[in-house]
Amino acid sequence: MDGVKHTSEDSELISETIEKLPVSVSMEGKGKRLWKKVKYQLVEYNSLPAYLRDNEFILGHYRSEWPLKQVLLSVFTIHNETLNVWTHLIGFFLFLSLTIYTAMKVPKVVDLHSLQLPEVLKADLHKLQECLPSLPNMPDLHKLSGELKSTLPSIDLLPSFSRWHVMDLLYNCLPERFSHSNQTDVCVLRSMKEDVANMIAPLMLRPITRWPFFAFLGGAMFCLLASSTCHLLSCHSERLTYILLRLDYAGIAALISTSFYPPVYYSFMCNPFFCNLYLGFITLLGVATILVSLLPVFQNPEFRTVRASLFLGMGLSGVAPILHKLILFWHQPEALHTTGYEVLMGIFYGIGALIYATRIPERWMPGKFDIAGHSHQLFHVLVVAGAYTHYQAGLVYLKWRDLEGCRGT
Structure with a gap:
């Protein structure tokens, strides 16, 4: 029929297939569930799409292009980003608590x-x-x-x-x-x-204004929350990864720029010219860096030097006001005390950046630090430690200016 000849062997094969059809249909539901389980398993570095390949020394335990629901639930599971998420998420809640504590402990004039x-x-x-x-x-x-x-x-x-x-x-x-x-x-x-x-x-004792201190706390919380969100959700899709990375860079810029607000304001509050000069410069530099981080036009390779220079410039812009502060207040123990905290903060940030850039220790033993102990996790811990050190310096500034005001300046 229709010019096609069927042999007896073909007929037997067709009948066997028909007999097996009900079994295949009954297994369809189980097959889908099994496929979901296999699909959302952790994969190795070589199986990742190009946009998720960042550290070749971390060999496994990657999430790759998961649905948003599974990505959100993965905050409670073990993978190579778990500690990256929680180190900065815990840091965010730490600084949120410090902000509330500081706001409640602001000295009030007795009525x-x-x-x-x-x-x-x-x-x-x-x-x-x-x-x-x-x-x-x-x-x-x-x-x-x-x-x-x-x-x-x-x-x-x-x-x-x-x-x-x-x-x-x-x-x-x-x-x-x-x-x-x-x-x-x-x-x-x-x-x-x-x-x-x-x-x-x-x-x-009339407490001085607190806004520079709270600006720093706000910048720290924004940076930590943006970083944690980026590490949690960036495996969803290439588009979301691009957006979250830009937000992460903006958070870093916000933390660096607002970190200079307390030392600059409280050191030069009695010298308005230098106070406005330093605050204006670091604010403009911070806004420029955030714009460069967010605007797509600046993501092209030819602007890589511009991006790096802005971040480096923000870090180095704190040297001038700190040296100026030491010259003006060399006789004040608070000036030395706060400078000690600021140097310690710089050490934490510097060591963290060095570990992040060199990818130590996972480069020494690839695959051994996939879950815990790799460079990005150590970098996160050092960032939180540096920010907390700066918080302690801010408390010294507040106590100093609350008690002394502009006397001796």
Whole structure:
């Protein structure tokens, strides 16, 4: 029929195929599930598409072009990016906690309207207000009434020398009836002086602005979160990888540029010209680097030198203000203390960059550090350590300027 001759052997083969059809159909569902399991298995370096090949010394445990759902769930599984994701994700939550802690611990000026004072002080505090008119935001002391408050807000944050300094100022400001007194009244005078000093001292410490410090904390959190997201999701597709890498570079630029805000602002807050000069320069350089990282036109090979130069320039731009700070405040222990932290931060970042560039230790034993211990993970840990060191330097700056202001500058 139709010019085709069928042999008996052909007929037997067709009948066998028909008999097996129900079995094949019943196995279809299981086959699909098995294929999904095989499809989302980790692969070796040689099986990767070109855009995912980055480190030839990490030989296996790669995710390659997985669906977004599987990629998101892989944050809880073991592969060669697991620790890359979690080292910076934990760092992000660390700095988020530090930001909240710092915001809650900002010293607040004591509101004397909320204090309740002993009767013996009420009549005399108004004279103290007239004697010390320079105290900031001194309230109407005639409105104070009630019982003595058990504790004063933020008094523990004040150094003892500040309270004693206030006590010295109060000697000539106390009522005249204490000027000529017996030994008992002298004891009362001393006790009263200390009580009043403890209440007035917080008013003399007005916390300086915190925005440069919080700008640094924001830059650190953006960098760490962008890096963690990039390592988690970049195996999904080439397009997403391209976007996330640009975001990762922008995060690095944000961290570097905002890191200079606290040292520059708090070192030169009393010298507006240099403060604006250094802040303006690093801000422009940071914005330029972020734009170069994000705009597609700058991703062409001919702009590689420009990109590298901008990142290097941002790192070196911190040398001038630090040296300038040391020249201006060589007699201040806080200047040396903060510089020590900044040098340590630079060491952490420098060692991390060196390890990242040389791909040590996996280049010595390819395949042995696929899961844990390879260079990018060590680089991440050192970045978090450097940023935390800079956070400690920022606390020194805040304490220094809160207490000293612009005195001696």
